[in-house]
Each structure stands twice: as C-alpha cells, then as structure tokens.
Amino acid sequence: MVVSVRDVALAASVSVGTVSNVLNHPDKVTPATVERVTAAIEKLGFVRNDAARQLRAGHSRSIGLVVLDVRNPFFTDIARGAEERAAEAKMTVTLGNSDEKIERERAYIDLFEEQRIAGLLISPLADDLPRLRRLRDRGTTVVLVDREVADESFSSVSVDDVGGGYLAVQHLASLGRRRIAFVGGPMGIRQVVDRLEGASRAANEAGVSLEVILTDSLTVLAGRAAGETLSARAPEDRPDAIFAANDLLAMGVLQALMMRGSIRVPDEIALIGYDDIDFAAAAVVPLSSIRQPAELIGYTAVDLMLREAGGQAERERVVFQPELVVRDSTSRPL
C-alpha cells in the first residue's frame, strides 16, 4: 500500500541511492535514468515521507511562528510575510496562536521543539525569556517579533513603539486637540506600555493633557466598552481626541461613539488607531493610524532566523520606524 523509495528503485531497476539523487540532485543523474525513475514515481504514486527526511536532516523545514492573536490582521500579515520569505528558502511556516495566554504560548513552544522546527519566531506574551533562552541554548534559533529585549540575547525585529505613540499624539496636538485620551491595555503587553510612553512624551511637549482609559484586551469589544464609557460622559467632560493602542480597539471606540451618542468623528472627537490594518481604511469613518510594515516584519524575521541559523550572522536587532497615516478620522482641525 505505502510506496517507498525502495519500491520506486525496484520498479525503475535502479538503486535507492539513484532514486534519492533524482529527487535531490537530478543533475548528477543521466537524463534517461531520471526519466525512468520519474515514470516509476508517477506510476506508483510515490510521495516522499517528510518524517524520514527530517529525521535524517536533524531538523524540519518548517518555521514556528507564535503570535498573540490570529484574529488580528496585523499578525496575519506578519505571517504572510514570513511565509513568503520561507517559501524562497523552500520552507514552511507553522502558525501557533497564543491568544494572549501564557500556557498556550508554552504549549506551542514545547510542541515546536519536539518538531525540531528550523527556528522559532515569537511575539512573546510576558517575560518568559528564560524558557526561550533554554530553547535557544539547545540549538533552536529564536527571533523575537514585534518585541525587543534589553540585553542582546536574542535577534529581534520590532517597530519603534515609543516613536509611534509619539507620532500619534503629536499629530492630534497639531490639530489643536488639547484633551487627549489613550485607550489601551493590559499593561502587561509591552507594545501598549511603549506606545503610551511615546504618547505621554508628545503630550508633555505639546502641553496637552493625556488621560488613560485602561482596557483588558486589544479587541473590538474592549474598544466598544471604552467608547461607551466615554460617550456616557457629559460633553464637556469628554476628550477631544482619542489615541487607541491598536486598530481593533479604535474600531470598537468608533462604533460606540457613533451608535450611542452619535458623537461625530472627527468633528467632536478625533480618533487614531495603530497598525493600519486593511480594515482601518474601510471603516465607516476611515481611520487614521500608525502604520507598521507587518509583512516586512515577518519577512525580515525569517531572514534573520535563516542567517543566524546559517551561522553567517550574529544576533541582530532590526527596528523599523512607524509611519503616520492620516484619514478622515483626524482630517479636520478643531
């Protein structure tokens, strides 16, 4: 029932070594032989056994990618970029979704290690760095995605979140907005903290106020809750601009503002998000945002991993700069 190289060799009257050569180094085999072997493969319906190849090679040809939330297009885009670079190297990306849960993150790390993935790309949740260090010490190349770490113990690809937060609030202030609200959380997520830091800095410099509305996750639902809180306030107590820690949140806020009090955006409250997911431009009020080169991040992460694993490069830390994208939600000055 199951066809192996041996059966192919038999059928083509060659040795298994030759079959393997046809598969992996066809240039080392006579065209006539190649043809004969290929015909046998076709006829018998032979399909390589990846497990055997891996066992031989010592590691798989697939790269593990653990993200915080598969439902966030930002991460889907990173995955797409990673897949692209992986494909160039004839490799594959296996996606794991930690769903912001530490035990899921760990389970994926362990699973991937058993699978002897060629490398691990991870947007780590909390500071479970010791575990990653151990993994790395056992020989798996680890690249941090969308996250840097203070010491230089890991390669990483990230975006300057402090800078991004600064850009956002600077933009709002330049529109004449004076009372800005930052919507985001939880503070256990580094990106949130960094964006807030940048926002504070810009607020101080511009001499505008910045209040913080804490959320317990980075989802549309959490954004809606925050938006409802805000729109329930008396008009004079509302901020005149909102910076949301990501676009999902911003979209939730937007929906709440429009639905409840039909507060006009951007007239009464300007709104800016973060990530610039496709959906941001397609929102009812097209959303201003801070763009991060998601696909490039994924692409670069695989690239670093490949180079570090190939021994051709030391650990490297790449930091991209975010970019302000202005759309209707912040189009008019106050």
Next chain:
Amino acid sequence: MVVSVRDVALAASVSVGTVSNVLNHPDKVTPATVERVTAAIEKLGFVRNDAARQLRAGHSRSIGLVVLDVRNPFFTDIARGAEERAAEAKMTVTLGNSDEKIERERAYIDLFEEQRIAGLLISPLADDLPRLRRLRDRGTTVVLVDREVADESFSSVSVDDVGGGYLAVQHLASLGRRRIAFVGGPMGIRQVVDRLEGASRAANEAGVSLEVILTDSLTVLAGRAAGETLSARAPEDRPDAIFAANDLLAMGVLQALMMRGSIRVPDEIALIGYDDIDFAAAAVVPLSSIRQPAELIGYTAVDLMLREAGGQAERERVVFQPELVVRDSTSRPL
C-alpha cells in the same frame, strides 16, 4: 549537544527501551525507575524527536486543515473547533490557507501528504475531487468541510446553504420588502450558488423580485464596491433589501451605503449577511445574519475523521441547519 533517549538511558543506567516505556507506558515500569529516568530527562533537557516518532508510527499526529480564507473569522472559528477536538485526542491542527487559489490548495494538499498527516479536512475550492480521491486511495482520510458532494465518496460536514438562503430572503420578505438584491460571487464557489438558490426559491414563493449583484470575491472590499454601485443609483431604482452571501461582503455594503449616500439601514434598505461572525454584531448597525455553528463544524469534522480513520465508522455526511439572527439591520418593517 543534542540529547537522545540513549543519553537519557545512559545517565539513568537503564536501557533505551525502558526510557521509552517511561515515556509511553509508565505503568509498565517500577516507580523508582520512573523517577530515575524522569530525573535524567530533566537534568539533560531531553526533548522527544517528533520526526522519529512519526517515522516509527507511520503517520503524524497532526491534522491538516485547508480553508478558503484565513482572514474570514468563520474559518478561524472552524479551526478553533477543530483544534479543540484534536487536542482531546492529543493531536494538532495545521492550518493551510488556499486564499481561494487552486494552486495554493494543491500545494497544501501535497505538503500535507508528504507530512503524512493523520487526516485532511478541506473546504475545497473548485471540483478538484479526483486529487482528493487519489489522496484518499493512498490511505489518508479526507473530510469535506462546509461542502457536500453528490456521491457518497467522502465524509463531510456542512450546513444547509440552500436552507440558509431561503431563511434570509423569507425574513426580508416578511418585513414587507419587495425588491431584494443578492450580493455575492464568484459563482465558482458552491456556497454562493446554494445560498442564491435558496434565496430565489423564497423570493418566488413570496412573490418578490430578486436581482443579483455579482462580486468577484467574498471580501469587505468587494462588498464596498457592490454597495457603491447600488448607492449610485437613483433612489427609486434601489432595492429595499439586500442579502449578502457572507458577512464580510455585508459589512462592505453597509459601509458604502452609509458613507456615500448616507442611505439609512434598515429604514431605506434592510441588510442581512451570512455566517454571523463576531464582527457582525459589533458593526455600526448591528448586522442580521444567518448563523452557522462554525466551531461545531470544525469539531465535528475532526470527529468524523478520527472515526473513519479508526475504522469504526463508514463515511458519514453531517448537515447542520443554519439559524436566523435578527439585529438592527433588519429590525423595522418597511
């Protein structure tokens, strides 16, 4: 550097067979020995090599799932359900995104076959059934997801799309709407055709008109384009209700209607989607939809696969019934 069962055996002064038993059948080993071996595993940082296990077992413990579009939460939810059932069997789900492209679908099928996945769950694009049949004949259990096929050659889990389409239009007609538009496409996708068929049937029975606005994919962007076409029409030429083939499309239509002509939903045009993704309820005008039990579909698909592969069951075809969910977008009668 790399630790194998052998090293563990050496360190614990037992044989490799015993180490394996500790790992797989701890009840067959003296507690004292178990402890010694466990300690050695811990000390050396031993991690099983999955490739070797697979090679031995003849197949992997992971299940392949190929979907049409990872960005559609409906499929993400199916994946989640599948993952849940797989976890119960200590198995794993590997996700492949065909992106509605036949060559990508094929690439994933081939890749999964090389990986000797325990089974394939697939929401097939076109009618590339021969390829699936061949795969099945080589021993891989195949379960069709969200799709039935006329002959009984495959197990499948689907939802009655004709019934769902019927429900949607019947609902719109019951609201007093007489001029209904179906937005969807391409017609190469079976689900679209079936939903349209049900819609036509309901329209005929209710004596209302049904026009078709064809789209080239099932995305938000395609929906926006369709919505813009519609809102560009003179008011008297517009339909008074729209049935979109999925929620992504419906959300795009909604955005276009509100943005452009600020056509009120549902007052001027009622709108209903399909899938009932989380986002539907969170839209600016909460969207009525036809709910499909996405997670249950995924869960059941794995279940069928497991049973068919275990030889305990023949091919089976499960069909779920969709359910009408009414929200604001169709709340008021004309």
Next chain:
DNA sequence: CTGTTAGCGCTTTCAT
C-alpha cells in the same frame, strides 16, 4: 554515473 550501506531517534516485540 550508479550502487551499497550506515545511521538519524524512536518504539516495540521478544527474550531474559
């Protein structure tokens, strides 16, 4: 250019 062979790490009889 082709054939022979060892061995990747694990599990599982089969002995003891």
Next chain:
DNA sequence: ATGAAAGCGCTAACAG
C-alpha cells in the same frame, strides 16, 4: 520489570 535489537524511509558518503 528490564534489556537487546530490529526497523520505520530517507539521504549522503563512499566505493566502484
């Protein structure tokens, strides 16, 4: 209860 040894399918090193 534990140990010894075979073998899953493949690739690459070496020999011819």
